[in-house]
Amino acid sequence: MAKRKTNRHLQKMYEKGTPITMVTCYDFTFARLVEKSDIDTILIGDSLGNVIQGQDTTLPVTVDDIIYHTRAVARGNQSAHLLADMPFGSYQANDDEGMRNAARLLKEGGAQAVKLEGGAAIAPLVKRMVTAGIPVCGHLGLTPQSVNQFGGFRVQGRGEDAGEQLIADALALEEAGAYMIVFEMVPKDLAKRVTEALSIPTIGIGAGNATSGQVLVLQDLLGMNQDFCPKFVKRFANLEDSVVKALDAFGEEVRDRSFPTDAHSFD
Numbered sequence: 152m153a154k155r156k157t158n159r160h161l162q163k164m165y166e167k168g169t170p171i172t173m174v175t176c177y178d179f180t181f182a183r184l185v186e187k188s189d190i191d192t193i194l195i196g197d198s199l200g201n202v203i204q205g206q207d208t209t210l211p212v213t214v215d216d217i218i219y220h221t222r223a224v225a226r227g228n229q230s231a232h233l234l235a236d237m238p239f240g241s242y243q244a245n246d247d248e249g250m251r252n253a254a255r256l257l258k259e260g261g262a263q264a265v266k267l268e269g270g271a272a273i274a275p276l277v278k279r280m281v282t283a284g285i286p287v288c289g290h291l292g293l294t295p296q297s298v299n300q301f302g303g304f305r306v307q308g309r310g311e312d313a314g315e316q317l318i319a320d321a322l323a324l325e326e327a328g329a330y331m332i333v334f335e336m337v338p339k340d341l342a343k344r345v346t347e348a349l350s351i352p353t354i355g356i357g358a359g360n361a362t363s364g365q366v367l368v369l370q371d372l373l374g375m376n377q378d379f380c381p382k383f384v385k386r387f388a389n390l391e392d393s394v395v396k397a398l399d400a401f402g403e404e405v406r407d408r409s410f411p412t413d414a415h416s417f418d
């Protein structure tokens with residue numbers, strides 16, 4: 152059994168200038184396929200609310216949901232670094248609750264690290280987690296759990312003040328001990344500046360190519376999610392068409408009784 156990549160592996164990659172690759176993954180079957188690839192990190196993202204549950208936002212996702220999916224992923228993949236999202240409401244009420252929920256993602260889910268949306272305001276909690284032995288990844292820019300505050304899914308950090316705020320938040324997270332920070336939907340020049348200001352890796356999604364690595368939602372990059380097409384998504388395959396074609400082929404062969412043949416039958 153290969154050993155999982157750790158936060159230290161990722162830091163070494165960053166120091167060597169090797170880009171870090173991350174995809175979301177929510178189940179055993181895809182986790183196996185990710186294992187066969189050379190992706191470094193799996194994020195069990197609260198985007199499972201959208202992708203798996205069909206919700207409009209990530210807000211309804213629970214800690215139990217994340218644990219359930221993290222367990223499935225951990226069974227299918229033994230080598231990727233496993234990072235689990237702290238869902239909305241799991242750390243906002245108070246830090247004690249955040250601590251208990253983060254510990255659950257490691258104890259019950261099998262995650263190696265947790266990701267929290269937020270900046271300077273959550274730095275004390277990040278520090279407590281790190282002190283307790285829980286590696287923390289930050290998430291700044293478009294933080295989808297704040298969609299109601301933002302009034303939509305829009306680019307963040309535009310303008311001088313917002314840019315300075317984002318850099319201050321990133322530095323506060325680094326100071327608190329975060330080992331990595333995701334930047335979602337921020338102008339590429341700002342993502343470059345903040346990456347240069349930090350000595351921990353940055354992972355971009357809609358943040359240009361100057362971050363230390365990139366993340367995409369698995370179903371988006373596989374082209375299985377054709378109704379969702381924000382500017383930052385590139386489809387590296389068109390599985391949606393392949394799947395529909397396969398389903399139609401199955402249906403047709405059932406209807407004309409050409410499937411199953413004797414090769415698929417028992418005497």
Ligand SMILES: Nc1nc(=O)c2c([nH]1)NC[C@@H]1CN(c3ccc(C(=O)N[C@@H](CCC(=O)O)C(=O)O)cc3)CN21
Pocket residue numbers: 197198201202209295304305306368371376379380381382383
């Ligand atoms: N499948 C999936 N992929 C994701 O990347 C993703 C999720 N789900 N769920 C959680 C968040 C939500 N995300 C979103 C959701 C909507 C837009 C969006 O509508 N973007 C438009 C408008 C941008 C603008 O206002 O400038 C775009 O064209 O990018 C972007 C990211 C990213 N995350």
Ligand SMILES: CC(C)C(=O)C(=O)O
Pocket residue numbers: 175194195196197198199236290333335356366368
């Ligand atoms: C889009 C990524 C960064 C995420 O937080 C998620 O998939 O939930």
Ligand SMILES: [Mg+2]
Pocket residue numbers: 196197198209236
């Ligand atoms: Mg998320």
